[in-house]
Amino acid sequence: MRQVNLDELKQIAECSREEIWRIAKSNGIEPKIYLHWTGGRYNATSAHYHVNITGDGKIYVSTENLADVLEHTWRRNSGSVGITLCCAYGAGSSGLGNFPPTAKQIEVLAQVICAIADALWLTIDKSHVMTHGEAANNEDGGIGTHSPYAWWNDSYRDGDTRGDLEYLGTSESPRYNPWAVDGSRGGDVLRGKANWYRNREK
Numbered sequence: 392m393r394q395v396n397l398d399e400l401k402q403i404a405e406c407s408r409e410e411i412w413r414i415a416k417s418n419g420i421e422p423k424i425y426l427h428w429t430g431g432r433y434n435a436t437s438a439h440y441h442v443n444i445t446g447d448g449k450i451y452v453s454t455e456n457l458a459d460v461l462e463h464t465w466r467r468n469s470g471s472v473g474i475t476l477c478c479a480y481g482a483g484s485s486g487l488g489n490f491p492p493t494a495k496q497i498e499v500l501a502q503v504i505c506a507i508a509d510a511l512w513l514t515i516d517k518s519h520v521m522t523h524g525e526a527a528n529n530e531d532g533g534i535g536t537h538s539p540y541a542w543w544n545d546s547y548r549d550g551d552t553r554g555d556l557e558y559l560g561t562s563e564s565p566r567y568n569p570w571a572v573d574g575s576r577g578g579d580v581l582r583g584k585a586n587w588y589r590n591r592e593k
Contacts, residue, residue: 404510415470501584
């Protein structure tokens with residue numbers, strides 16, 4: 392793992408852009424950014440994700456090429472970038488455990504989404520930027536590779552479900568409610584913040 396700042400991360404993403412687009416197009420899709428939590432403690436990074444954000448908001452990359460295919464989002468790893476918050480040990484639909492996402496992590500994640508989306512020429516919307524829970528539920532219309540396996544829609548009925556960042560435990564996203572349409576789901580909040588940072592740059 393190497394610690395980077397936002398400018399360095401954007402440069403890495405820019406250098407990876409052509410290959411990411413090539414891989415994505417070969418699979419009949421546009422590049423995607425998937426948002427995760429590790430399910431661990433604030434300083435426990437994981438090489439399964441291209442970008443890790445620790446509890447204090449520091450940014451680490453596990454590879455210098457964001458086109459590298461890592462194991463972060465089941466059947467969605469090619470032509471995509473996995474970003475994770477180091478947090479959520481013991482989290483579930485009823486609570487975020489003793490290591491909930493920190494306010495610093497949430498803001499840095501929004502800035503990281505903005506930097507990578509800018510570098511990859513992506514719109515920041517649900518078609519291109521999704522939480523793992525949203526991806527597990529095929530909320531982008533699906534890419535034809537799996538049935539839903541979200542916390543709230545486990546079509547496989549095997550208990551191997553995902554709900555990463557479905558809620559953030561903040562005033563904007565206080566509780567688990569994957570059916571909310573008021574913008575309080577974690578993905579909606581994070582995309583909104585990322586677009587705010589994008590618009591501020593203009």
